[in-house]
Amino acid sequence: MTRLQNAIVGGVRAVLGHVPASWLPGGTPDPLIDKRVALGGQQSRVDGPDKVRGAARFxxxxxxxxxxxxxxxxxxxxxxxxxxxxxxxxxxxxxxxxxxxxxxxxxxxxxxxxxxxxxxxxxxxxxxxxxxxxxxxxxxxxxxxxxxxxxxxxxxxxxxxxxxxxxxARTRFEEGKASAYTPESILVERNRLDKGDARRKFAEAACKVDAVYTTPWENHNPxxxxxxxxxxxxxxxxxxxxxxxxxxxxxxxxxxxxxxxxxxxxxxxxxxxxxxxxxxxxxxxxxxxxxxxxxxxxxxxxxxxxxxxxVGGRTQTEQRVALAADADGKLKALLHQGYGVKPQHSVCDEGFSLTGRSLYASESFDIVQHYVDLDLLANSFMRGPGETPGTFAIECAMDELAHALGMDPIELRRINAASRDPVSGAPHSQNAMMEAYDLGAARIGWDRRTAEPGMRRDGEWLIGMGCATGTFPFTRMPGTSVRITIDAAGDAHVASAAHEMGMGTATVQRQHAADRLGLPLDRVTVTIGDSSLPFASFAGGSSQTASLAAAISAASGKLAVQLMRMAGNDTPLAGLKPGEVEFADGGLRSVEDPARHESFASILGRAGRHELSVVGESGAPLEILKYAMHSTSAIFCELRVSNVTGEIRVDRLVGAFDCGRILNAKTAASQFKGGMIMGLGMALTEETLLDERTGRIMSTSLADYHVPVHLDVPDIDVLWTDIPDPRTPLGARGIGEIGTTGVAAALANAVFNATGKRVRDLPLTLDKLI
Missing domain, CATH: 3.90.1170.50 (Aldehyde oxidase/xanthine dehydrogenase, a/b hammerhead)
Structure with missing residues (x-):
């Protein structure tokens, strides 16, 4: 097991006391991947009307x-x-x-x-x-x-x-680097990765790039x-x-x-x-x-x-990325080293150095990151922690290598796309990164791009296109629980201490429960967001949907057993075992003979029960013990840069995502676009301004800390492969963070294609271009 896998299993034991043998990695796809009614549709959020009316109480x-x-x-x-x-x-x-x-x-x-x-x-x-x-x-x-x-x-x-x-006080990043510390692990993964003698292969390679990329401190502004x-x-x-x-x-x-x-x-x-x-x-x-x-x-x-x-935010980073390739573009060495700020009292690892370990099949790796301990507010998790600044550095470096080789940036990625985990050798559970690239390239019209920078212009505006890969790992949190209650009318009520932060949690889980239990949507309610409800982990790491899906699946299995016991012998289902029935039409029916059916209301009524409740747990995510599991994306940008003022105007953003099965097209599109807009802010405007003499944050309002507003946001297209991952509940992986990773690099690469100027320091403000 890796350190991360050990930590997850340890977390399961801490919550549940044991790891059941039945929670071993499997290979059987969830039957709801192919038998869906409500899932996958354009369902509006169930909390939308209350929020619009002002009835939702915050x-x-x-x-x-x-x-x-x-x-x-x-x-x-x-x-x-x-x-x-x-x-x-x-x-x-x-x-x-x-x-x-x-x-x-x-x-x-x-x-x-x-x-x-x-x-x-x-x-x-x-x-x-x-x-x-x-x-x-x-x-x-x-x-x-x-x-x-x-x-x-x-x-x-x-x-x-x-x-x-x-x-x-220690408040200066450059001075702090001299006494930076090197943790043994980053997010419980071993920090130092030295595989295949990367320094020698880098020195001997036919083509190489070696540069430093920096990202600023960023603050949350929900x-x-x-x-x-x-x-x-x-x-x-x-x-x-x-x-x-x-x-x-x-x-x-x-x-x-x-x-x-x-x-x-x-x-x-x-x-x-x-x-x-x-x-x-x-x-x-x-x-x-x-x-x-x-x-x-x-x-x-x-x-x-x-x-x-x-409230802490994303740490400042300084990352050196060195890539070496042979004349055909095959990576011989990948070196990724750098610094972030993490005070000793902070608990958040900004694992930017983990990014390059999973995307590309380099022959060798030399990866390590260091932390600067300053007298500052603790840093914390921010959408796509680690991968968001990490993809900026890695994906800009890949674009630089493609330019040095005279190769199309997509082709360079295709040559080096990993067929297995590049470090552990574990097989992918499902990976269609290059299919996403094909979708995105067709949508944005990549064939219009010129390889030579600065060749397309419209008056004072230089026009460019860029692309970058986004990535985020699959996570499913252990111990997440859901209670399903069937009432006397045969309606279902789903409850869990999960969270709704605008991403559509209750909506998607209502769809899932309806499909799982064979009920129409209007006969399912979902209650979340209260510690008196069954345990749910935090909403983070793009993990909540998969965790809840596993718990609902487990609860429905228990429900079938309890209903069959309650039905007894005076039922059309008599003599059948739980594995021989399925949920359908508001009740249970025989798989082999669908005419043998009894409704929930009938079963409860004959038993003299007003309701039946069961609790299901998500179980340990032991699928990650066997498979490499990452969502990926192909982000494309078309923009223009004024050769007079250096102003950047983004004309189009296209995101093509490979995230397993999409469960709700409407809420998913909203999540992807929101993530891409956050990446747009990272690329162009967001920067926490620190007075290093005093440690005082100066940008403490939305007048000083600039997030994208409506006029900053271009046309955004989102596409997805919609290929189910057979190792995950419902075939789905998380989508909350993948929209942000890769966006900043795609913009920086487009700026280079427009102007021939390589900006390696975020944000991409006009003073860096004139």
């Missing part, structure tokens, strides 16, 4: 009597101690009920870190929170103000006076700011949170406050965008602590500025 909209509003005072130094803290004016301000500092905060344990072996944790860093006078980053909360209104709390926060004893409404009732903690880690947040808060797991209830039915940001950060913990002190409910709603100071 975390900052839960009404409570006696509610207090929180505001934060942030530190203005990166390292040191609080020498003097004057809160008297704030305490005397109108409406203020409490000012909480390290001097009166309740005792709290360090947040347990999120990880594969601790699926009931959600902490993003391992620092004490408001337990002492020490300052560990610029932006750390030094005081919490609770007042009767948000305006009163914000005003009182301006009245707090703090004097610090500042210490020398449309819904981080928020929580918190109350203590009879010693129990109730949190209405904007989280993509319901059970992890509940489990972490229980540890922090010394509570039993059942004494924390987290509800999060709707989340207005997560992208990796909506985990457990200081604001929920501080809100719960302040609510405990006052005995009143508290609402925490972070401003954009507070979000940038308290």
């Amino acid at each position: 975390a900052a909209e839960v009404p409570m009597e006696g509610l207090l509003y929180a505001a934060f005072v942030h530190s203005t130094i990166a390292r040191g101690k609080i020498a003097e803290l004057d809160i008297s004016a704030a305490q005397a301000a109108p409406g203020v009920a409490l000012v909480m500092t390290y001097q009166n905060a309740p005792r709290m344990s360090v947040p347990p870190p999120i990880g594969m072996t601790n699926l009931k944790a959600a902490g993003n860093h391992t620092l004490p929170i408001m337990q002492d006078a020490e300052i560990r980053w610029n932006g750390q909360v030094v005081a919490v103000i609770l007042a009767e209104t948000r305006e009163q709390a914000d005003h009182a926060a301006t009245l707090v006076r703090v004097r610090y004893d500042a210490m020398a 449309i819904e700011p981080h928020a929580a409404t918190i109350v203590w009732r009879e010693g129990k903690l109730i949190v209405h949170d904007a989280t993509q880690m319901v059970h992890g947040t509940a489990g972490s808060l229980a540890k922090i406050f010394g509570l039993k797991a059942g004494d924390v209830h987290v509800s999060s039915p709707y989340v207005g965008g997560g992208f990796g940001a909506k985990g457990l950060w200081d604001h929920q913990i501080l809100g719960a602590a302040a609510a405990k002190l006052t005995g009143r409910p508290v609402r925490v709603t972070l401003s954009r500025a507070s979000m940038h100071r308290l």
Whole structure:
């Protein structure tokens, strides 16, 4: 087993206590791959009408009597101690009920870190929170103000006076590289990969490229700011949170406050965008602590500025990629080395160096990454963590190699596309990357591209085309559970503590349950987003759909057994075994003789039961022990660059995806386009601006941190191969992150084709082109 596989199996044991022998890797495709009614269609999201009407209640909209509003005072130094803290004016301000500092905060344990072996944790860093006078980053909360209104709390926060004893802080990336540390593992995979004597083969190769690519620190900006409404009732903690880690947040808060797991209830039915940001950060913990002190409910709603100071994002990276090939373009050596920022207290690995291990069949590899430990906010997961900055470097380098060889960039990728995992030799579960390239090239009209840069123009505009590969691994989280309840009318109710962040989770699982149980869509309901429901892992790593699909499949199998037992002998199904029946027409029927059928309502009615409930678990993703499992994409871009101002205007983006079976064409297209727009922002505008003298983040609003808006977004086409993966539930793999990976490289490569200028430093701002 690889380290990642060991970690996943370890996580299963941690959650479930054992790994059943029945969860071994199989090769039989899910029968619903080919027997689908609702799945695969253009179903609208079930939560759409409530959101349009304003009936969907988000975390900052839960009404409570006696509610207090929180505001934060942030530190203005990166390292040191609080020498003097004057809160008297704030305490005397109108409406203020409490000012909480390290001097009166309740005792709290360090947040347990999120990880594969601790699926009931959600902490993003391992620092004490408001337990002492020490300052560990610029932006750390030094005081919490609770007042009767948000305006009163914000005003009182301006009245707090703090004097610090500042210490020398490590805030400069270039200086930090000299003392960077090299972890043994990255995301539990061995960090250093040295295979096939890559340095010698690089030196001897006929053609080679060797360059450094950089990506900036990026911040999350979901449309819904981080928020929580918190109350203590009879010693129990109730949190209405904007989280993509319901059970992890509940489990972490229980540890922090010394509570039993059942004494924390987290509800999060709707989340207005997560992208990796909506985990457990200081604001929920501080809100719960302040609510405990006052005995009143508290609402925490972070401003954009507070979000940038308290919620980590994508780390800055510096990556050297060196590629060597023979005269025919066959890769002889792939070297990928670099630096990222990861403070020792951060728990997130930005595994950019993992990208090149799976895409191309190089004869040799030399891969390692290092981390710079700075006195900054902990970095965290951001859509396509690792692969998003990693594909920028690898795919730009592939374009540079193609140009050096005088070869079409698609042809170079075709020559080197891996037929098996290039490192382990494991077979692919399913891979059609080059079919995706064929689809995308035809759609964008790749034959119009000129190999020589700068040859196409329209007045002052230089026109170019570029392509790049995107990749993201398949993941299915262990222990995810679903409860299916059949009521007296024969309708099905599906429940799990899963998450809806805008990607259509409830919609797709409703479709799945309807097909699985032989019911029309209007007879299936789905409830998610509450820690009182059966366990579900975090919504991340493009893992949730496959995890829930496996759990629904397991639950339906249990349901068939229970229904057959309940039916007894006085039924058309008498004498049949569970394996000899199937769900159809609102009940069970014989596979061999479909006329032998009985409805759910009839079975329950004869048994005198009002309902029947079963719980199914997803099981361990042991398919990854045998197969290499990645989704891939081919991203294409056509753009123009002004030879006067350097302005870039993107005319078209095309994404062709190989992600297994697509379960809902409408929600999938939305996910792909949203991911590509996020990649567009990474390529052209997004950059967190840090004052390295003080460690202060300067770009703390949407006026300073630029995300794409409507006029920035070009025509986007999305296509997919729709080839089912026989090793996954429903034949599907995750699609949440694959849309972002590869986009920045495709734009950078198109800029080179337009101008002949190779920009290796994101974002691609006009000052780098004029």
